[in-house]
Amino acid sequence: MEIRTLRYFLAVAREENMSRAAETLHVTQHTLSKQLKSLEGELGKKLFTRHSFSIKLTDEGILLRNRAEDLVAMADKIEQEFVSLDDITGGELYLGLAESYQIKYLARAIKEFKVNYPTLRYHITSGDTEQIADKLDKGLLDFLVLAELPDSRKYEYLAFPESDVWGLIIPIDDPLAKNKKISVSDLKGLPLFCSGQAWENELRTWAGNDYSQLKLEGSFRLSYNGSIFAKEGLGYLLTFEHLIDTSYNSGLVFRPLTPKLESNLYIAWNRYQTFTPIAKRFLQHLRTTFIDTGK
Incomplete structure (x- = not known):
């Protein structure tokens, strides 16, 4: 074949x-x-x-x-x-990304890196951890950004400088929008949207014994799509802060969960991965950049 x-x-x-x-x-x-x-x-x-x-x-x-x-x-x-082995000014990078406003740190790192490697070309795949981790394991990606602690038996990783805060996306004219924070009792019986992965992990832990009383109306891999359903009154979206436009004219508001729920973000790579020259240099740059920004 x-x-x-x-x-x-x-x-x-x-x-x-x-x-x-x-x-x-x-x-x-x-x-x-x-x-x-x-x-x-x-x-x-x-x-x-x-x-x-x-x-x-x-x-x-x-x-x-x-x-x-x-x-x-x-x-x-x-x-x-193999084409890029002799390219001292660039090469190809393949990255799989989870959704987070902290991707800005990665974008800044790439921008800084391109100053010294102007012909760098990067390829981005977005999705949840299951989707993009599979591509990394198959060797289709160089780096993986995920919103859960990587398996240290398989991966090495760096933590992003901040944490992502969980909350609820609510139509601005909904009575629930008057709340400053959202507790698990506020969510009981409501049609909720969330990624399937987070629903089974972070949200299950956060809700504790009340988890069985929460209703997953639909699961979304992309928060933006979930926010459209929320805006149309089909339910409420559980997601990270800063992912969805909640400005004055957006018709939506974000309210953080209480007790506070946070997720850390990591960039990971296979523990026994053989890097291309450009990927190796980029990792060195990431180590310096992420240390400088706080972790």
Whole structure:
């Protein structure tokens, strides 16, 4: 199974049309069709269901797409790493980020780093810990930013300078917005939005024996989407302070939880990771930067 063939397969899966995929790949439709039939023969499974004007993935095709995306991304990363070995002014960095206003410290570190390495190119993947940790473990990322203490058996890490404060996003005209702080008793019976990971961890610990009386209306990986649902009156969003616009005209307010709930943020990397030269230099820069800002 060749990487080129997997690229062909992913193009067809993306376009859902053989002729359009052939155009994007700059190959003939005959060549593309031949490669895909060869791939199906190699795997012994039908990967597509062909219709008059479109192509749909079978269940086996969906499985291959998920695996092929990682394999092609890894191949691209390897190629870029070797190209950048002799690049003394830059290279490629791959980072997976959790949501936090503290990402500003990372952004500042990158900006400062680019002064000495102006051709640096960085690639950002956002998501919750489960999503981005999987990519780090597969070698698709150099660094991972997460809002929970990393497993020291697998990772080394640095702590960000501050902590994130948990609270509730509330429509400004809601009676609950009059509260200065939000207790667990205020939340009982209310439709709540939160990331599934935080709901099962931080919020469970914070609520204690009252946890079973809290209602998760829906889970969101991205707080912004949850805030839209909250603004439309579908529920209330539990999230970090500073992630959502709660300015005067936003229609929303943030109220911190009581007792206070905080989460620390960390940037982590695999304990036995082999860094590219640019990633190694960036880590050295991070160590200095994060020490200077307080931790």
